[in-house]
Amino acid sequence: MKVRRLGSTALEKVWGTAETEPWYPRGAGKTGEVWFCAPEEPRLLVKFLFTAEKLSVQVHPPDSAGPGKTYPGKTEMWHVLRAGPDARLALGFERPLNRDEARAAALSGEIEGLLHWYAAEAGDTFFVPAGTVHAIGAGFALCEIQQYSDVTYRLYDYGRPRELHLDAALAVADLGGHPAASAPVDLGNGRRLLVECPYFRTESITVDGVVTWPSAPRTELLVCLDGDGQFGDEAFAPGQVWVVPERADVFSIRAHDGARLLRVWVPDVERASLPADALSSASKPAAAKIGRPTSGTLASSVAAVASALAALSCCLPLGPFVLAAGSAGAAGLFLSLQPYLIAFSVLLLAVGFVQAFRARKCGRGRRALNVTVLLCSTGLVAAMLFLYVPASAPAGQPAVAALHLDSFRQLFNAAAERTRVVMLLSPT
Numbered sequence: 001m002k003v004r005r006l007g008s009t010a011l012e013k014v015w016g017t018a019e020t021e022p023w024y025p026r027g028a029g030k031t032g033e034v035w036f037c038a039p040e041e042p043r044l045l046v047k048f049l050f051t052a053e054k055l056s057v058q059v060h061p062p063d064s065a066g067p068g069k070t071y072p073g074k075t076e077m078w079h080v081l082r083a084g085p086d087a088r089l090a091l092g093f094e095r096p097l098n099r100d101e102a103r104a105a106a107l108s109g110e111i112e113g114l115l116h117w118y119a120a121e122a123g124d125t126f127f128v129p130a131g132t133v134h135a136i137g138a139g140f141a142l143c144e145i146q147q148y149s150d151v152t153y154r155l156y157d158y159g160r161p162r163e164l165h166l167d168a169a170l171a172v173a174d175l176g177g178h179p180a181a182s183a184p185v186d187l188g189n190g191r192r193l194l195v196e197c198p199y200f201r202t203e204s205i206t207v208d209g210v211v212t213w214p215s216a217p218r219t220e221l222l223v224c225l226d227g228d229g230q231f232g233d234e235a236f237a238p239g240q241v242w243v244v245p246e247r248a249d250v251f252s253i254r255a256h257d258g259a260r261l262l263r264v265w266v267p268d269v270e271r272a273s274l275p276a277d278a279l280s281s282a283s284k285p286a287a288a289k290i291g292r293p294t295s296g297t298l299a300s301s302v303a304a305v306a307s308a309l310a311a312l313s314c315c316l317p318l319g320p321f322v323l324a325a326g327s328a329g330a331a332g333l334f335l336s337l338q339p340y341l342i343a344f345s346v347l348l349l350a351v352g353f354v355q356a357f358r359a360r361k362c363g364r365g366r367r368a369l370n371v372t373v374l375l376c377s378t379g380l381v382a383a384m385l386f387l388y389v390p391a392s393a394p395a396g397q398p399a400v401a402a403l404h405l406d407s408f409r410q411l412f413n414a415a416a417e418r419t420r421v422v423m424l425l426s427p428t
Helices: 099-108 166-172 296-312 319-333 335-358 365-386 405-425
Strands: 007-016 031-037 044-050 058-059 065-066 069-071 076-083 088-093 115-119 127-129 135-137 140-147 153-156 185-188 191-196 201-207 208-215 218-233 234-236 241-244 249-263
Touching: 044 218, 058 166, 076 191, 076 201, 088 127, 099 153, 099 166, 127 191, 140 218, 140 249, 153 166
Parallel strands: none
Antiparallel strands: 007 031, 031 044, 044 140, 058 135, 058 153, 065 069, 076 127, 076 140, 088 115, 088 135, 185 191, 191 201, 201 249, 208 249, 218 234, 218 241, 218 249
16 A cells, blocks of 8 residues: 545635635635545544634543443644744743633633733644643644544634633633643654654654555555655645555655655554543643553562662672662553563562672671661562563463463573673672
8 A cells, every 4th residue: 555645625714814825826716625534443633733823722622432332522733833923822821720710711701811821933733632621822834634534622712703612611621731842852864753652653754865654464554744756656734644555565765855744643542542531640741651650659669779778788799789779669660661671670580689699708797787687679670570561461361370481581681781781890
């Protein structure tokens, strides 16, 4: 299968503008949105927005479960393409409100002044979870990535003759604050992670010259922001969206004088289809591979403390114990590296035993204390091994049965090779 271009639909809006260049030719009407609907499952909606006036103060609902079906909500992100000198975005409130305060402020129009308005410039990215009360000011060109839904509840519309939805909006609105613009994470080779959530992952990619695009086991979207070039033998230009089908043929991207793209896909299809209550804690922006603490966190933290105490209890070298402390402590937090860190913890504790044996000049009592503390640390790290469940393990599977011993043995051997240097360089 080959990469192919998506068709678009331009929509006029009361707040739209004719200033749509360089993405689209200047028009006679007030273009507000240009839509691109990805036909593959799971479906996403990509929009280019152009504003000459403020949009309404509004909110989008989260996923909702119906009879035998989950109805998608609207979690979205905005990537700023162009911003006027005074352009501002509103996300969340300056202070938390209750429902009665929010209703009264919406009816009076005071709600606009209670919102938290952020200055924005080209290149900024804002993550907007469902339930966030928000507004977009005048003078923007944005690219919006969102769930395949366009349900919007208006709270305030600046006196325009359009329907408001106060009851529905207040039922789903988060009346608190918002963490402001997302901080991009540099991934190297011209890639930056902008947003990752259960519904989509978006990277910014700068292409200069020729890049080979490999086949992937998922459908991806390429959103063209700046520059032009070719996908294989197909020409691309700003304002276009292309689909890279699952397991598509390998192709090359050739950029003319540089091009900037957004690469979008759904990171976990099963997780993205869960009901809203299962996703409530996972819809925050994830800038790095840092997971929530697991049942192994306590064991790893205590193991780190025990290793550090062992380092101070006698005349043993600090190196192995400091490394063991850091590795064990991090294993409970950095879930994507957990098996590697557990393997290093075990190996470094073994190094501690070797050093304890070699440090025979210590007194008998202190040697016994070292061995005791190291045994406790080993027991705690062993507990982590039994509590560790790989991400691919089926739900409800016992932890011990879920351990992939062959994979862990490979990680252990790799860690042992790296750790050999520590043992050789440690003083006696």
